[in-house]
Amino acid sequence: MIKMFSLKQNCWFIRKVVIWRAVASIAWSVLLLPVTSAVFVLLSRFSLFHPIQWISECTSLLTASSTIFSLVVLCGVVLITGLFNLEFYTLVPSIPCSRMALLGTVLHPRQCVHSLVYCTMGMLVMWCASVTIGGRYSTLGIPCKQSESGEVVTCLNEYHLFLLLAGAFMGYSHSFLGVVKNMYYVSFQPIQQYKYPRFKGCLPMVVKCSVIQSLYSARNFAALYFFFGYVPKTWISSTLHLQIDSSLQPLDSLTGLLDFSLLYHLSISGTFLYFTWYLTVLLFRIYVTEAYSFPVQSTFTEDAEQCLPKVLAETNTLVMKFLALQDLALLSQHSLSRRLEVFSLSQPGGHPHNWNAISRECMSLLSELTQRLLAHQDAVASNGRVKSQSASIDTRSASSSSSVVSGTEDVSETPRLSVPLRTPGSVFTSSVGGMHSALTAPFTPDVDSPFSSPAIRRLVGQQEPRSPWFGTVQSPHIMRRGPKLWSASTESQSNGSPPASPATVPSPPAANQKPSFLAQWLQNRREQVKSFLAKRVLIVYLFNKLPEASSQALFADSQAHIWALQGLSHLVAASFSEDQFGVVQTTLPSILSCLVVLLEAVDRHFKLPHASSKPVRTVCSMGDSTYKTLRFALRAALKTAIYKITTTFGEHLNAVNISTEHRKRLQQFLEFKE
Amino acid sequence: MCSLGVFPAPVTAAQTLFERNNELLSALHPGEHSQACDLPSPQFTRDTLKGHSRPESSSRSVFLDQRDTLWMRSAGAWRDAGLYGLLDEITNSAEEVPRFLAVGSACVLALLRWASSFHGSLFPHLTLSSDEMVAEFSQMLDWSDSALRSFAWHPHTDKFAVALLDDSIKIYKSNSSPTPTLKHRCQRSVCALQWKPLCGSALAVACQSCLLIWHVDPASLSTRPSSGCAQVLSHPGHSPITSIAWSPTGSLLVSASPVDTSMMVWDVAAESAVPLQRVGGGGVTYLSWSPDGSRLLAATPSALFRVWETRMWTCERWPCLKGSCQSACWSPDGGCLLLSMQGERVIYALTFSDLTGGPKAASVVADLSETTFPGPDGDLTVGGEVCSLSWDPRGERLAVLLKGDSQADNHPSVIAVFKTRSSPVFELLPCGFVMGEAGAEPRFMQFHPHFQHGALLTVCWSDGRISHVPFYFSSAGLLGGDSPQQALASNTTNPSSNKLYTEQIS
Numbered sequence A: 001m002i003k004m005f006s007l008k009q010n011c012w013f014i015r016k017v018v019i020w021r022a023v024a025s026i027a028w029s030v031l032l033l034p035v036t037s038a039v040f041v042l043l044s045r046f047s048l049f050h051p052i053q054w055i056s057e058c059t060s061l062l063t064a065s066s067t068i069f070s071l072v073v074l075c076g077v078v079l080i081t082g083l084f085n086l087e088f089y090t091l092v093p094s095i096p097c098s099r100m101a102l103l104g105t106v107l108h109p110r111q112c113v114h115s116l117v118y119c120t121m122g123m124l125v126m127w128c129a130s131v132t133i134g135g136r137y138s139t140l141g142i143p144c145k146q147s148e149s150g151e152v153v154t155c156l157n158e159y160h161l162f163l164l165l166a167g168a169f170m171g172y173s174h175s176f177l178g179v180v181k182n183m184y185y186v187s188f189q190p191i192q193q194y195k196y197p198r199f200k201g202c203l204p205m206v207v208k209c210s211v212i213q214s215l216y217s218a219r220n221f222a223a224l225y226f227f228f229g230y231v232p233k234t235w236i237s238s239t240l241h242l243q244i245d246s247s248l249q250p251l252d253s254l255t256g257l258l259d260f261s262l263l264y265h266l267s268i269s270g271t272f273l274y275f276t277w278y279l280t281v282l283l284f285r286i287y288v289t290e291a292y293s294f295p296v297q298s299t300f301t302e303d304a305e306q307c308l309p310k311v312l313a314e315t316n317t318l319v320m321k322f323l324a325l326q327d328l329a330l331l332s333q334h335s336l337s338r339r340l341e342v343f344s345l346s347q348p349g350g351h352p353h354n355w356n357a358i359s360r361e362c363m364s365l366l367s368e369l370t371q372r373l374l375a376h377q378d379a380v381a382s383n384g385r386v387k388s389q390s391a392s393i394d395t396r397s398a399s400s401s402s403s404v405v406s407g408t409e410d411v412s413e414t415p416r417l418s419v420p421l422r423t424p425g426s427v428f429t430s431s432v433g434g435m436h437s438a439l440t441a442p443f444t445p446d447v448d449s450p451f452s453s454p455a456i457r458r459l460v461g462q463q464e465p466r467s468p469w470f471g472t473v474q475s476p477h478i479m480r481r482g483p484k485l486w487s488a489s490t491e492s493q494s495n496g497s498p499p500a501s502p503a504t505v506p507s508p509p510a511a512n513q514k515p516s517f518l519a520q521w522l523q524n525r526r527e528q529v530k531s532f533l534a535k536r537v538l539i540v541y542l543f544n545k546l547p548e549a550s551s552q553a554l555f556a557d558s559q560a561h562i563w564a565l566q567g568l569s570h571l572v573a574a575s576f577s578e579d580q581f582g583v584v585q586t587t588l589p590s591i592l593s594c595l596v597v598l599l600e601a602v603d604r605h606f607k608l609p610h611a612s613s614k615p616v617r618t619v620c621s622m623g624d625s626t627y628k629t630l631r632f633a634l635r636a637a638l639k640t641a642i643y644k645i646t647t648t649f650g651e652h653l654n655a656v657n658i659s660t661e662h663r664k665r666l667q668q669f670l671e672f673k674e
Numbered sequence B: 001m002c003s004l005g006v007f008p009a010p011v012t013a014a015q016t017l018f019e020r021n022n023e024l025l026s027a028l029h030p031g032e033h034s035q036a037c038d039l040p041s042p043q044f045t046r047d048t049l050k051g052h053s054r055p056e057s058s059s060r061s062v063f064l065d066q067r068d069t070l071w072m073r074s075a076g077a078w079r080d081a082g083l084y085g086l087l088d089e090i091t092n093s094a095e096e097v098p099r100f101l102a103v104g105s106a107c108v109l110a111l112l113r114w115a116s117s118f119h120g121s122l123f124p125h126l127t128l129s130s131d132e133m134v135a136e137f138s139q140m141l142d143w144s145d146s147a148l149r150s151f152a153w154h155p156h157t158d159k160f161a162v163a164l165l166d167d168s169i170k171i172y173k174s175n176s177s178p179t180p181t182l183k184h185r186c187q188r189s190v191c192a193l194q195w196k197p198l199c200g201s202a203l204a205v206a207c208q209s210c211l212l213i214w215h216v217d218p219a220s221l222s223t224r225p226s227s228g229c230a231q232v233l234s235h236p237g238h239s240p241i242t243s244i245a246w247s248p249t250g251s252l253l254v255s256a257s258p259v260d261t262s263m264m265v266w267d268v269a270a271e272s273a274v275p276l277q278r279v280g281g282g283g284v285t286y287l288s289w290s291p292d293g294s295r296l297l298a299a300t301p302s303a304l305f306r307v308w309e310t311r312m313w314t315c316e317r318w319p320c321l322k323g324s325c326q327s328a329c330w331s332p333d334g335g336c337l338l339l340s341m342q343g344e345r346v347i348y349a350l351t352f353s354d355l356t357g358g359p360k361a362a363s364v365v366a367d368l369s370e371t372t373f374p375g376p377d378g379d380l381t382v383g384g385e386v387c388s389l390s391w392d393p394r395g396e397r398l399a400v401l402l403k404g405d406s407q408a409d410n411h412p413s414v415i416a417v418f419k420t421r422s423s424p425v426f427e428l429l430p431c432g433f434v435m436g437e438a439g440a441e442p443r444f445m446q447f448h449p450h451f452q453h454g455a456l457l458t459v460c461w462s463d464g465r466i467s468h469v470p471f472y473f474s475s476a477g478l479l480g481g482d483s484p485q486q487a488l489a490s491n492t493t494n495p496s497s498n499k500l501y502t503e504q505i506s
Helices: A012-044 A051-062 A065-088 A099-106 A109-133 A158-180 A195-228 A230-239 A260-288 A301-306 A308-313 A318-334 A336-343 A353-379 A394-406 A426-433 A435-440 A454-460 A468-472 A476-481 A491-495 A517-534 A537-543 A549-554 A558-578 A588-605 A626-655 A660-670 B056-062 B070-092 B099-122 B130-137 B484-492
Strands: A141-145 A152-156 B016-020 B023-026 B148-153 B159-164 B169-173 B192-195 B202-206 B211-215 B230-233 B243-246 B253-256 B262-267 B272-277 B286-289 B295-299 B304-309 B314-319 B325-330 B336-341 B346-351 B363-367 B371-373 B380-382 B386-391 B397-402 B414-421 B427-434 B442-447 B454-461 B466-472
Touching: A012 A051, A012 A065, A012 A109, A012 A260, A012 A318, A065 A109, A065 A260, A099 A158, A099 A537, A109 A158, A109 A260, A152 A230, A158 A195, A158 A230, A158 A260, A195 A230, A195 A260, A195 B272, A301 A308, A308 A318, A308 A353, A318 A336, A318 A558, A336 A353, A336 A558, A353 A549, A353 A558, A353 A588, A517 A537, A549 A626, A558 A588, A558 A626, A588 A626, A588 A660, A626 A660, B016 B427, B023 B427, B070 B099, B148 B442, B148 B454, B159 B192, B169 B202, B192 B243, B202 B243, B211 B253, B243 B286, B253 B286, B286 B325, B295 B325, B295 B336, B325 B386, B336 B386, B363 B427, B386 B442, B397 B427, B397 B442, B397 B454, B414 B442, B414 B454
Parallel strands: B016 B466, B148 B192
Antiparallel strands: A141 A152, B016 B023, B148 B159, B159 B169, B192 B202, B202 B211, B211 B230, B243 B253, B253 B262, B262 B272, B286 B295, B295 B304, B304 B314, B325 B336, B336 B346, B346 B363, B371 B380, B386 B397, B397 B414, B414 B427, B442 B454, B454 B466
16 A cells, blocks of 8 residues: 555656645645535435425534534545545556456456445445435434334344445446546646636536436446345344344335435435545646646756756656646747747857757657557558467468468468467467466557556556567567567567567577477467367457557557647747747758658558547546547647648748658648648 | 728629729729639529428428327437427327326426526527527528528638538639539538638538538549548537637637537547636627637627637627627737627727737727718618628738618628728728629628738629639738739839828828
8 A cells, every 4th residue: 555655756846746736636625525515415405395494404414513524534535535546647548458458457456456445435425425314324223123022122224234335336336437437547638728717617517427427326236236235234234233124125125226215315425426536536637737837948057857858858757748748839839938948049059959859859759659650550460450470471370360260270280380379369379378467468559668657557567568469569570670669578488488589480490490299289289279269259259359449559648749749840830930040940851751751650550440430429427538539639730730830831841851752742731732 | 980981982883803003993994804813703593502491300291190109209209309399298198198297297398488588588599590590690691591601711722612502512622623512411501611720621610500520632533522521520509500710720629609608619630629618698609710829709699709818718808888799800910800790880999919918998990881872873872780801811901791771772782892001000991892793792701811912802692603803902011022913013003001092091
């Protein structure tokens, strides 16, 4: 638990900004708690026919000591929720590429602790709610008369138990949906707003979401209690030695559940519960995504690390990098004086350090995306599945894939290689070979990229990149192509055999070595198990790649690229009239070719199957689904960025030194034919 | 302040062709040929276009009447017409439902109607039907009767889109390439069109029920792009959409509906919207983004408009005295906003500057009350309410579409063109009236966004014709232009714009 809350305090930005923003958001959530509690009290005691009595009861209740105590408990709950938000929030969503990966995330120990804490908090809130509602809900034990002897004993109050269990259920479903719907993903709005108007604008949405979520949960919980309600009831009554009042209608029956007042109180309390949590999440999102203005340059050297050029180069603190890129995009559009600082020369020496650092950082970000896209295109075969690794030899790939599809066992007839064959069904292999790694590692390609936050890495618990994804991108093409994106880890490692370097994978010496009989037998077994599993519906269901998930995952952090594109293009366009020393001119060719290369990669990516299909729009949910459309936003931002530069420079672009193909592409933009 | 009285008398007999040497020339003048500008000027007649005569829900009358069960009918009513329909259905079938249910639903229905009529008395525009509302707030004069519904120039190339009565959109280019026709199931009652800036292909269409973003590939030769090329953006309660505005950087799109108090700021590629709500005014009817992107005008159906600044999205309220803001346009540098109000025959100006923090009051810059010019065939009355305003991208010509009186036969709608100058003080100077062929009245106008030799006004006429009126002048900022027209213009007049128009002031 202590390790969980070990905040990333190494960075000045976390210490000085993010922590205080989180504290402010939690403080506001606590301050808003009395208001929401008062509304809850009013609604829970509502009676249409006695309005005077209703109001007076509520005012006396609001000042009662039990309510004050409930408020203190609720404050604790809000505090813990806020801490969880701070610990779990992520700017890059984790996108599981198969249902198995999703399952792995849900069952991860860290997530289990999260669920447990939320269950407890849900019970606490529901306890407060039941005390506040009062009447038949207030305590767990009630005095009742036994039917035979007539003596008064303590009986179990099933209504109270029902609400407590509902709280635990809602807590768990909140935690579960938090993973499935990426509740902790924080997205940035396309426009800037002050915090209060933004809060006011989002409040109706939060109310609507909590009401809908509470109704769904109430329905699901009622169904669950109807079937399995007797289990906790008998357990509680036996451990606490409480009698069960047989004169009352049991709640796990149809007539017991069809109690309008009970269902009303359940959904009202559920709404209160969800609203408290959602409000905390909303305030946290608003505070964290607030724009932060970094100085472009500082007169004091000790502040140099807080300046924009230094901050942009930072890779460990993701939130700082995102806010710095956002600030860059904003200053490039709105602030003339800060743009002039970017274009300025250093005082002794006269070097354009600011512009060089900023443009270099943006371009490296963009070319990193280009490399990622190219690697993905290499890895994905034309049929949309992950190409087999050993199938750098294409014919073998075809034969082996057909063998799996047809289900025949002729795999064993193919020549042995020292590294086992990887077929399109290789996903199954890895799951059999190393079930634990497949369980915990989602096939998210960028989990191990330098851009993902340590929080996600911890969340998915990926100690070493062993998911099939990592194996498959290790085709020799990519190794030749240039910078290595993912650390090498081949399938053979998980089998205990020495790691084979990817370059030697298709090499013939492997065939010269006579494999031992045992190894061959094992190999045969493996193939049999694999093809056996491949035919099972459930396994296929769990391990099949979700369509467009890999595409979403590739662009999961593209908000950063969008800002880099906006910032770069607006700065270049502004330099046309504002750049006195011509510092931008020297980098203009490389910026243009970087953009065009990225455009080509993006264009090719959208030709892949599922890449251009639109995701289904979610109706109402607190989980943010903007990451699903980030690839479209990136494509639009990229084209707009190129148009911004070409329309500003016009015919002057012909004087820029770039290659002929790029010039041809830019000519298309000059003629508005894109 | 400029008034219509100092304008040169309109030439009623012939169509205005162009402006040269500081005067508007019409086809009457001997020896003047229509300057061949190679822009297409198509004509559409009402007869060839069949509009949607029937509303959506009346297809029921085509089918045989069949009694469904009450459940089926209630579900259908809920789906078609929401809560109102459901309550209405229950009340109408009183013999099939329990008595208390029928009475209850009748009471609730009466209560709802009373509440909505109360709401309607606060904001009278809410009682209009959707089509009437579009006709009321459209920039197109006489929208419901016109063969042309909307028009938009592409901001960077020589192509324009026209929305027609039959809910299709045609795209014309300057060369004789095919003209794509855009049709979509959701594309009904098009009220506004706008091309995305810094993009070659995207066209936003404000429809009755939703917002459509067409992606028309400029290189494609297809004449019927499929409806898969269109993105549908909708938000519950946000229809009909009467105005849209792209930000000049092309990254955001703002849409407005008179029934929705919030305007939507769309991130189009991500299909996400941020509602910006301000309750006062009861809706948003017209949007106009300043060319430098720093401010956005939002007019409401009440006597109130707002000017948003687009950095932190806060707004200033501007209550007006009489009517709502009908039309507005920004100067090219975004520093000056011209407005016209419903029921007033003047043009107001607001001058924004970053130093002083904005204007305190609007000033009247032009008086457009009725003026009668004697003509060869009777007097001609000109003047009235302003329907729309348009300022050319160089900031030298301002076109004003003046509503006529449809009852009187010598009081047509006309376009009055002013010359504008901004220094030393903002001033409007008369230029002339743009007249159409005999019997044709202007309905809509827009300046070409990047005409080389001055300004080019495109006018949609009531007979379905689209014509282009060039204004050849040498701009103050573009001395020594190499085009023949500019050379011609600078031969006769002093190129300095300050001296160019002094003789007109009298």
